[in-house]
Amino acid sequence: MKTAPENRTVRAYSRTARALHWITVALVAIQVPVGLTMAYRGNTLNVWDKLTGALYGGHKVIGATILIVVFWRLVYRLTRGAPPDEPTLEPWQKVASHANHWGLYLLLVATPVAGYVGISLFPALDIFGLVKLPGIVAPDKAAASAAFAVHMALAIGLVVLIAVHVAAALFHYFVRKDNMLGRMIPRLLR
Numbered sequence: 001m002k003t004a005p006e007n008r009t010v011r012a013y014s015r016t017a018r019a020l021h022w023i024t025v026a027l028v029a030i031q032v033p034v035g036l037t038m039a040y041r042g043n044t045l046n047v048w049d050k051l052t053g054a055l056y057g058g059h060k061v062i063g064a065t066i067l068i069v070v071f072w073r074l075v076y077r078l079t080r081g082a083p084p085d086e087p088t089l090e091p092w093q094k095v096a097s098h099a100n101h102w103g104l105y106l107l108l109v110a111t112p113v114a115g116y117v118g119i120s121l122f123p124a125l126d127i128f129g130l131v132k133l134p135g136i137v138a139p140d141k142a143a144a145s146a147a148f149a150v151h152m153a154l155a156i157g158l159v160v161l162i163a164v165h166v167a168a169a170l171f172h173y174f175v176r177k178d179n180m181l182g183r184m185i186p187r188l189l190r
Contacts, residue, residue: 010179011083012186020073021184024108027069031062032159039152057128060119063112070108086172086180100165107158114154118147 013021038055041047085094119125120135121144127133137143172180173188182189 009087010182010189012183012189013083014080016076017073017080017082018184018186020069020076024066024069024073027062027066028108028158028162031059031066032155034059034062035155054128056124057126060115060127060133063115066108067112070105074105074109083183086178086183088176088178089180097168100161100168103161104158104165107154107161111151111154111158114147114151118144118151121147 012018034055038052038059041052041055085097089097116133117137119133120137121140123135123139125133125135169181169184172178177190179189
């Protein structure tokens with residue numbers, strides 16, 4: 001098993017890239033349980049009280065925030081680049097890593113967009129009675145069901161890719177003992 005020859009050969013992501021990564025992690029870590037809870041209360045239990053309404057409102061706000069942060073991340077990544085790959089990676093691992101990263105970006109954009117299409121179709125554009133989002137399509141409740149199904153499928157795909165991403169990072173840190181995880185958490189560089 002190969003390990004990185006020296007710390008100086010491995011560059012961490014920039015402070016800004018790391019901050020945007022961890023902000024996205026925190027938002028998604030909140031968003032997933034909020035989404036599951038609101039859907040369970042509303043769609044399964046048919047409980048439409050203030051708590052359920054607040055969960056739906058919060059889900060919309062967090063979804064919009066995720067979309068903004070991810071666009072910021074993409075612009076930053078495309079203009080500033082990323083550090084070189086961890087030097088001990090096999091070619092297939094580089095391909096898998098890049099595919100996972102770009103798949104995460106794709107789903108981090110597509111999932112909230114599908115949700116926004118769904119709330120536009122339903123329409124459910126009100127947030128906490130304070131703000132009404134602009135609709136992006138004409139209301140159509142039948143189409144809203146399909147959009148919400150797509151939103152849920154994309155969210156499940158996102159959670160699967162996140163699980164693969166986390167598992168790979170832990171595998172590299174604990175099994176391969178390389179510096180892959182140190183690129184995002186510099187204090188873990190070996």
